[in-house]
Amino acid sequence: MTENLFDLTGQVAMVTGTSRGLGQYFARxxxxxxxxxxxxxxxxxxxxxxxxxITAMGRRAVCLELDVRDYESIQRMAGxxxxxxxxxxxxxxxxxxxxxxPALDVTWDDxxxxxxxxxxxxxxxxxxxxxxxxxxxxxRIINIGSVTSVFGYAGLAPxxxxxxxxxxxxxxxxxxxxxHGVTVNCLAPGWFRTEQNRVMYEDEGWVEYLVERIxxxxxxxxxxxxxxxxxxxxxASRYVTGQTLLVDGGxxxxxxxxxxxxxx
Numbered sequence: 001m002t003e004n005l006f007d008l009t010g011q012v013a014m015v016t017g018t019s020r021g022l023g024q025y026f027a028r029x030x031x032x033x034x035x036x037x038x039x040x041x042x043x044x045x046x047x048x049x050x051x052x053x054i055t056a057m058g059r060r061a062v063c064l065e066l067d068v069r070d071y072e073s074i075q076r077m078a079g080x081x082x083x084x085x086x087x088x089x090x091x092x093x094x095x096x097x098x099x100x101x102p103a104l105d106v107t108w109d110d111x112x113x114x115x116x117x118x119x120x121x122x123x124x125x126x127x128x129x130x131x132x133x134x135x136x137x138x139x140r141i142i143n144i145g146s147v148t149s150v151f152g153y154a155g156l157a158p159x160x161x162x163x164x165x166x167x168x169x170x171x172x173x174x175x176x177x178x179x180h181g182v183t184v185n186c187l188a189p190g191w192f193r194t195e196q197n198r199v200m201y202e203d204e205g206w207v208e209y210l211v212e213r214i215x216x217x218x219x220x221x222x223x224x225x226x227x228x229x230x231x232x233x234x235x236a237s238r239y240v241t242g243q244t245l246l247v248d249g250g251x252x253x254x255x256x257x258x259x260x261x262x263x264x
Contacts, residue, residue: 005236009034012085013233016066016125017095019046021194022144022222026092029226030233031059035090038081040066060085068095068121078128087136090233091129093122093143093166098159098197111158118162123169126184130177139182142232143170147190147248163188167244174242183241185232190248192220215250224249 013030017023019041027037027050036059039047047063054061062084067073081088096118099110126141133139148160149167170186177184191210193201200206201219211217228247231237246252 006230006234007034011089012036013090014038014088015092016040023094025222026229029229031057033230036060039063042067069116074124074128082132088129090140093125100155103157114158115162119165133182134180137181140233141184143186145186145188149188171242178241186244187228188244188246190220190251
């Protein structure tokens with residue numbers, strides 16, 4: 001086989017939530033693999049510097065406003081993206097938020113914010129973009145989950161509920177849309193330092209506790225996700241759908257390892 005299964009040249013990838021954080025790393029990795037980009041944020045002006053970076057790589061990029069809690073904003077963005085590029089072949093459903101609180105302190109508004117952003121928003125973005133994919137008979141949808149898609153952690157009840165929901169949603173959409181040439185998978189990072197959890201990584205004791213439980217003995221670095229997102233966006237994953245790919249340094253093999261070893 002001589003074809004480059006990971007080459008995304010000529011394809012268009014939409015990455016939501018690209019004003020900062022892992023969204024920019026996902027977009028950058030796809031651009032390096034050859035894809036043109038649709039970049040989204042609630043405020044278009046927050047994307048201008050990153051747009052310049054992408055175009056400097058020789059890729060086309062369009063910046064669009066998107067509020068994933070607003071149905072009309074989702075529909076408008078999808079229409080503008082298709083008007084700009086004709087077809088979106090790849091979607092990375094990355095936009096999200098978190099409220100970190102003990103469960104007893106979570107308010108009604110906290111719950112709604114996280115669920116409406118992470119879960120409801122991801123579904124309706126996928127739905128809006130999938131219409132064009134289904135019409136063309138091809139698409140790659142990558143929903144961003146997390147290690148909390150499969151494990152529960154104190155202080156993360158709303159967030160974990162949405163990430164677990166994204167895993168289940170991924171399987172349902174994969175079954176629904178596979179016959180139309182659209183694959184749907186979930187990319188689930190482990191413990192990566194992001195703006196959402198920056199404060200936790202400033203606690204040296206917590207980082208030591210975390211690293212003790214990760215088999216590769218370090219937290220994730222954003223570039224550790226490059227290969228996974230390109231794989232799921234490319235022809236290399238054409239027979240992979242409905243799956244959750246954990247990129248977590250092995251913490252999901254058993255977070256109690258260190259505790260058990262100490263007791264032994």
